[in-house]
Amino acid sequence: MSKDLTIILPAKNEANTIGLLLDQLVEKFPLATVIVVNDGSSDDTGVIAKQHGVSVISHPYCKGNGAAIKTGTRQVRTQWIATMDADGQHQAQDLMLLYKKAQQGFDMVVGARNKQGQASIFRLMANKFYNTLASWITGHKIQDLTSGMRVVRTDCFRRFLYLFPNGFSYPTTSTMAFFRAGYSVTYQNIDVKKRVGKSHIKMFRDGARFLLIIFKVGTLYSPLKLFTPISLVFFVLGLAYYGYTFSFYSRFTNMSALLLITSVLIFLIGIVSEQITVLQYSKGDVEDE
Incomplete structure (x- = not known):
């Protein structure tokens, strides 16, 4: 056998x-x-x-x-x-x-x-x-x-x-x-x-x-599972820092903007990576056929 x-x-x-x-x-x-x-x-x-x-x-x-x-x-x-x-x-x-x-x-x-x-x-x-x-x-x-x-x-x-x-x-x-x-x-x-x-x-x-x-x-395997939590961390930090500066100084700082923009960029990178992954494995399935 x-x-x-x-x-x-x-x-x-x-x-x-x-x-x-x-x-x-x-x-x-x-x-x-x-x-x-x-x-x-x-x-x-x-x-x-x-x-x-x-x-x-x-x-x-x-x-x-x-x-x-x-x-x-x-x-x-x-x-x-x-x-x-x-x-x-x-x-x-x-x-x-x-x-x-x-x-x-x-x-x-x-x-x-x-x-x-x-x-x-x-x-x-x-x-x-x-x-x-x-x-x-x-x-x-x-x-x-x-x-x-x-x-x-x-x-x-x-x-x-x-x-x-x-x-x-x-x-x-x-x-x-x-x-x-x-x-x-x-x-x-x-x-x-x-x-x-x-x-x-x-x-x-x-x-x-x-x-x-x-x-x-x-x-x-699944880029969004890695990029989304990281993006969320930067988003929370950006909101928290904005809340702090707004409460004490009544302003929106460059650091808050940087953290929030970084959060968005990381999330977008995750979405693009996810699409690339799907295309990569779809190509492999076509080749197998």
């Missing part, structure tokens, strides 16, 4: 875990295509992967997790793509659950991690914040925005490949882009084991990058 599935494993210095994972995948998905993208590893990750008889694509240097996913996706010839981490956290049996759920008519199934699957309390709190913010932007309940385990339709996934950053934020971008395009997205609870070795994600550096990407994709 899995002959229409390609499993992409981005791997950087995962020699201690990738062999066991490949054994599990070959057992659970004997007909699937497995692609290991060796992202500039300095250990034997690529050698071990080749010994297991899977396809191995090696980057000459580290380009990033997202870049590895894009490299693997360009080689896919099947209907479905599965992505998962090669660091010992994700299990083949959980991927089978995602794959089976995708057959029920979904375009993307994301593996939702439990509390025990978070690397630290700080990572848990950060992910909750990202999930809440992204849920507000998209208008859909997002259980796990940054999970790297997912099963997606290849044609849908390729449509947004140019949006994916080269770093660790392709899950964030792909999830929000799928919701914006009207594709069917669902979640499957998974158990995540403790990572073997040191994480490649830096808390503050990549956390700020995740937040920036959420806002960036938010402007592609």
Whole structure:
């Protein structure tokens, strides 16, 4: 049944875990295509992967997790793509659950991690914040925005490949882009084991990058949801300052005018951005046809 599935494993210095994972995948998905993208590893990750008889694509240097996913996706010839981490956290049996759920008519199934699957309390709190913010932007309940385990339709996934950053934020971008395009997205609870070795994600550096990407994709998804609150803040400040100056000095100041004009300009930018977004996705729908 899995002959229409390609499993992409981005791997950087995962020699201690990738062999066991490949054994599990070959057992659970004997007909699937497995692609290991060796992202500039300095250990034997690529050698071990080749010994297991899977396809191995090696980057000459580290380009990033997202870049590895894009490299693997360009080689896919099947209907479905599965992505998962090669660091010992994700299990083949959980991927089978995602794959089976995708057959029920979904375009993307994301593996939702439990509390025990978070690397630290700080990572848990950060992910909750990202999930809440992204849920507000998209208008859909997002259980796990940054999970790297997912099963997606290849044609849908390729449509947004140019949006994916080269770093660790392709899950964030792909999830929000799928919701914006009207594709069917669902979640499957998974158990995540403790990572073997040191994480490649830096808390503050990549956390700020995740937040920036959420806002960036938010402007592609629904710009008015971002611009309207900002516009409202400037409008309220302008009215409040006008009320203050009128009450005490009986005049309308340049600062009040500046705040109110800024509010209007931000709102108009939001409207224009919204129209551009609609045209962009409408063009994509025409090209798909």
